[in-house]
Structure formats: structure tokens, C-alpha cells
Amino acid sequence: MGFLTCRRAAGCLAAALLAWISYAADTGHGSPPAAAHSEGEIESAMLYNFTKFVEWPDRALGESGGALVVGVLEDDRMASPLAAALRDKTVHGHPIVVRRLRSVAEAQTCAVLFVGAWDRKEIARIVQSVARAPILTIGERVQFSRLGGVIAFIRDGNRIRFEINLDAAERAGLQVSSKLLRLAAVWREAPPQARN
């Protein structure tokens, strides 16, 4: 390869590199870089987001300034990332408190109930016992929303999605904002023709 072609090639390469760098810099702002977060951390942050897009019936949360209680049932994995994510956070003017529950009977004061169980019978039992209460029930795996829970986290490869059971939300008297529904997979318990 002659000296001239060598220099020309280097020049072309440098120009291409410059163009690429300037393109890269242009597209630089966007979502934050993907740092390593555990499933529990991401789900906790998503749970906090859900509370912002759900409206409880007036009586449910009590006075402004009273705590919004997030109960954690049958799970040891989520309690600490949840507590970390929700520390010093408020929603609709209510400070958030995370509480570990020993049984579903303690859930009556909660606005949000995270259910760690994945045994179907266990999920069904928990979900049924709070079905008419104004509680946003959140669980893991798709069977949770299929069994009557309001929101289920769904693992999609390495990402986390969620499904909302609208019938369950209606039963609990919760208003789910359209923004949340747009991002969710929506599940209805009966096909549309059968519902009316």
C-alpha cells in the first residue's frame, strides 16, 4: 500500500469516526444508562409509580398527612428493597409506610398489599379475602392477576412488565389512570361479550 493511499484511508477513517462521535453525542440524552438493578429494586420502584397512577376511594386513605400503608405478605425478598425505595416518599400527600404482615387479616389497614406467594391456592385465598376492600394488590407472576389480584409483575426476558386485572381493580373501587393502562397488559376476567 502506497503512502498516499495510506494517508487517504486514514483521513477517511478519521472523518467517519468524527461523524459517528458527533452523531453519538446528539443522541446522548435519553433514558438513563442501564445500571445493574435487581428484580426487587426495579419492582419496588415500579410499585411506587403505580401508587401515583391509582386513585383510592376517598374514605380509604383518610386525612391528608395520614400514612399510606404498603403491606408485604409472605415475602422476605421484597421487604427491604421496598423499604429502601419508599423511604421519605409521599403519594397524594400521604407519607408511605412499609409494613411486614404476618397474616392477611392485618391487611385491612393497607392501601397497597404486596403478595409474595406463588402457590395458586394461597394466592386465591389472600386475594379473595381482600377482594372488596380498597386495596391495591400486587403480586408476582402472571397467575396473580389471573386469580383476581389487581397488578402482577411479569418477567419478560430480562425486563419487567406488568398486567392489570381491571375487573379486580373495579371490585376494589380503585381508579386506574389511563397512563398506567397504556403501559400495562390489561386482563379482563370474562370476554367482552359475556360481561354485559
Next chain:
Amino acid sequence: MADSVKLRAHLSRPARSLIPLAMFLAGACLAGDTPPSPSDLADASLETLMNLEVSSPSRQEQKLGQTASAVYVITQDDIRRSGMSSIPELLRMVPGVQVARIDASSWSVTARGFAGQFADKMLVMIDGRSIYNHLNAGVYWEQNAVPLNDIERIEAIRGPGATMWGANAMNGVINIITKPARETQGLAVETGGGSEERASGSMRYGGAAGNRVSYRAYADYFQDGPLSSAGQAAYDRWDSAQGGGRLDWQTSDRDTLSLEGNIYRGAAQETVYPDYPAIGVSPPVPDSVALSGEYALGRWTHRFSERSELAMQFSLSDEDRVEQGLGRLSAHTADFDFQHHFAYSAKHDLMWGFDAQIYQDGIRPQQTYPEPSATVLFVPADSTELLASLFLQDRIALLPERLTLTVGAKLEQTGYSGFDIQPSARLLWNATPRQGLWASVSRAVHNPALAERDVLIEYQLAPNAGVQGLLSGNKEFQPETALTYEAGYRVQPARWLTADLATFFGIYHDLASLDSGAPFLQTGPPAVLVAPMQFGNGAAGHTYGIELATNWSVTRKWRLTGNYSWFRYGLDRAQLAAQSIPTDIEGSSPAHQVQFRSQWDIGTKLNFDTGIYFVSALPGLYIPGYVRTDARLGWRVTRAAEISLVGQNLLNGSHLEFAPTYYTRPTAPGRAVQLKVAWAF
């Protein structure tokens, strides 16, 4: 002495190649600016959170988009919507992977060249357990028919993965990862029938005991084939039945225990050349193969903290294969694997581990073919080998989130080929979160197959003239080596568009060859002239190519995928001795492969999916190029039931995808339709 010289030579080549990398790196450091500090996760928007990838520090689940290598992932959704019914067929979706069906039950699957029924430069693993067969060096796909519904994803890594993964990952690694038991709860039943895969049925039940224990058990059966041969139904029907299960037990907040097991039985018909390797002296004959095997696997993972995790895995596998003509091949493998990952500091993310594999392979001849045919012996008939390896890798954040250098090496020791080192260096530059530019250099070795060392085949060359061939293994056979340079660029210019480009240049030394010796007269009676051949390391060559994967979400309900690959293999003729024939045939891989796939949701109940695959000719094997067209219509009748109609090879008739490179006579896949019904309760 000779060993130390060899080692130094191995070390110096990658070291030299690091210089341009270092220069590039210095330039990139100057160009980069300080990255944004990680924000409080809870204040991030839902959209952002939904796009975050969950970190899983174990080797199997590294964030693939962030790796400096050519990776392609087939998801469960892709599997279901492809309508394909076996793992090798699914791998047609991966750009740069060449899949050629040889007959109903065997395939050649390879990346970046070196195709063959036993494509020996690919490592295939199911849940971290290698299914590489050491006797023939390759994978018996028909002995590893994992139920497709239980697969979470298939990761196909093209290019050398030897540093991190097991032995023989010279040209690629395929990781088949099954779903955790908690993802397969309830009862699922599936049944189908069609023109090529005649009948299939499967059943799975998943349950849980309390919160921490979940399990599944499954059983399935299918009958595939026959394909066709010269317009007639071929003799290659394949029946397979298996059962297995998995149990996941979260013994504490930090510990998870998984147990898996499987047992299978199968029968495959095939048509073979009884005089292999001298194909054509006598006519092909029907043969039948009885397949059986089982495995058990236990894995324990312990999380010390968010930054440190260890995993240990132990598995036992048996494979048994009785071929009427060849004899009984059996393989027993015990494998122990340990790995520890820990984020040593914000800058250094370390991973190290070791692996010990003991495998015992045997072959018992049993001659039933009519004469003249070859006799195949292994000397010794049984062999036990230990393969031990140690790896260390450091992922260095030169600039957090921006510039990552991954360096590592694997030390490997085998009883017969001694000690080898397989280092790699990979650099990834994420100028923005949405794009990545990477480059790598790595050295990989491929350990000799038992056949290359121990085989002894006597075959007739000209039976009436008293001329016999003798093919023998070579105890001095050395590992084949490859030095591979790769570079790639991944970009997501918009949320709905991704493109992934990889290029590579590989230099191969000590490739297997068949070296002819001087013919000699073997005194009789009757006296025969013997033309001997022996395995040697006489060949060398180089590969280069491009692989492009693109994905376009046209609307929320319509997704298009377009993949292209270009590949060249050049044999270094100057280095090839006159008496050597390379075992890897030039032109056994296509120069071009193009595919388009469309996944379309029509309303909420219908899926219509199509795929077109173009594979250019294999000039070395005299196989013309072909187009394969697939379509699938899926109808979700109720919440629990789905009916699907699959058509394969719709526009083209039967065509051969491969030529004989081994004793199995290839047959031609043709147009096929299949109806499937699935319920999940």
C-alpha cells in the same frame, strides 16, 4: 521445553494484538465526558423502569445487550410463533448460524463455518450442562429434544466463548435456558399432527409447596418424518419419548437449590453408507438407531450480597446409542462447575470459576451390514478423560456506563492434549445508552475428538481388486486453535428499531486433515493392497464475514425481523502438504443467508407469523441454494386454548440441505403442514 515455547507463542500473539486496542482506548478516554450519576430509581418513570434490564450476576444471565460479543436471543414468544418443533430448526432464526437438516433426526448446526453432522466447534449447553459428545466431537441433537414450551430463551453467541464458557466453544456457544418451575404452574396439554411431524403430544404439570418450593413434571412424545429421498418417502422416521422434571427450592433468602432430571427413549431410522469413508462403493443400506439416556443436575446458588454471588452445579449424564451397523456408543459424563461473581469495586467486576469434567466413552462394534462394508473400531474401546479448567475474568469500567474492558483467560488441562490457555480481551464503548461499539480479540482451542485419536476404520476401496483403505486416528493429534478478531456495533436509533452488526476475522491453525501414507501390501490370504490415511493437523485457514440483525416494530401489533449474514472460508493451500486433505470442506457453508420474519397480532385472538429464509449454495457439497417459506396462524379460542396451523417450506418442494459428510445419507425436507392444539389450565 517444547511446551514452554508453545505457551509463549500463544501468549504473545494476543498480547501484540492488544496494542491497537489500547490505542483506541486512549482515544476514547479523551473523547468521553463524565457520565451521569445513577439516579434514584424510584423517581424514574415507569417507561424507564420497564426498559431496565434486571441484573443477574451469574455467568448464564449476563446482560446480553451489554456484552462485547455477537449475541442473539430467541425468546419463548419467538419459539411459539415460529411453529418450529425442534431446537436445531429454531436456530435458523439466528443470523450467521447455518442449520442444515440432514435427515429427520439429524442436523448440521454451526456458526462461522466448519459445517458437518458433527459440527465440532460449537458448544451447546442446556441449563449450563454441556451436551457436547466427545466421541465424535459434536452434538447429537436427536438425543437432546428439550420440550420447547419449557424453554425460557436460547442465547446464541457467535464467535469464541472459550474464556468464560466450557471447552470447544471455538466458533460459538448455544445456551438453552429452561424456565424456572414457578413460571410453569398449572396443567398444560398439547397435541398435534401433520404431514411431516406426524404426531406429537405433551403434558406438563407444575405445582408449588408453600412459597419457596415449586416444581414441574412433564412427558412428551413425537413421531417425526419420514422426509423424502429421490421423490420417495425416505427411511428416516424418528420416534421419541421423554419424561422429566424440575424442582426449585428457595431454601433461604440467599440460597436457591434447583434439581432437574430427564429420561428419554427414542428410535430413529436412517439410511447409511456402509463403506464410509469411501462413499459409493456399495449401495446405501437402511439402519436403525436405538437412543436412550438420562441426566440429573443439581445447582445451588448463594447470594452473599447484591455484589457477590456464587453458583455450584453438578450433573451426571448418560447417553447410549445403538446403531445396527456401527455398534453401541455410550458416554457417561460427570461435571462439576463452580463460579463466583463479585463486584470487587465500582470499577472491577470479577468473575472466576473452575470446572472439572470426567467423561467415559466407549464404542462396542457389532457388524451386521452386508459386505463389503467398513469395520469401525476404537482403540482403546473405552477411554476415560478428565478435563479441568479454571477461568478468571475482570470487567473493568474504564468510564462508568460508557467504556468497559473485559479481560479474561481460561486455563484448561486435558489428559491427552495437555495444557492450554485461552485468553480474550473485549472492549465495549456505549457512547450513549442506545448504542454500543465493541471490539475483541480472543484465542480458542478445540480439543481432539476421540475419533481423531483412537478410531481405526478398515474399508473397501475396490473390493474386487483387493484394495482396502485404512483410516486411523493419531495419538499425537493436537488441539486445533483459532485467533479471532471481532468488532460490532449495536444501535437503537428509535424505540421501535434496533440493529446489530458484527464482523469477524478468524485465523485457524492445526486444523484436522487426513494425511495419506504410502500404500503397503498386507499379506493374506488373500493379500490386499492397503491405502492408509491418518488424522493429522495439516490444515490451516481463515474465515471472515458479516452478520446483521435488525428488528423493526412497525406498530404495537406488528414486528418485522430482517437478518443477513455473509461468510467466507479460505483454506491456506500454501500450508497444506500434498498428501493432506482437510476434513473441513471449503464451501460447506453458504456465502449468503437472508431471512425476513413477520409477527403480526390480528386483534387479540389471532397471530399470523411468516418467515422466509434464503440460504445460498454450498458449492463444496454441490448443494444448490434454496428458499424456505414458513407461515403460522395461531387462534386463541378461549383463555385456555389455542389452535395453530403451521406450514413449512410452503413455496418450495423437497430439496436437500446437506450432502454426505459422514455415513448418514441426507434426505430432503419438503412441504409440510401441521395442526396443533394447546390448553393451559
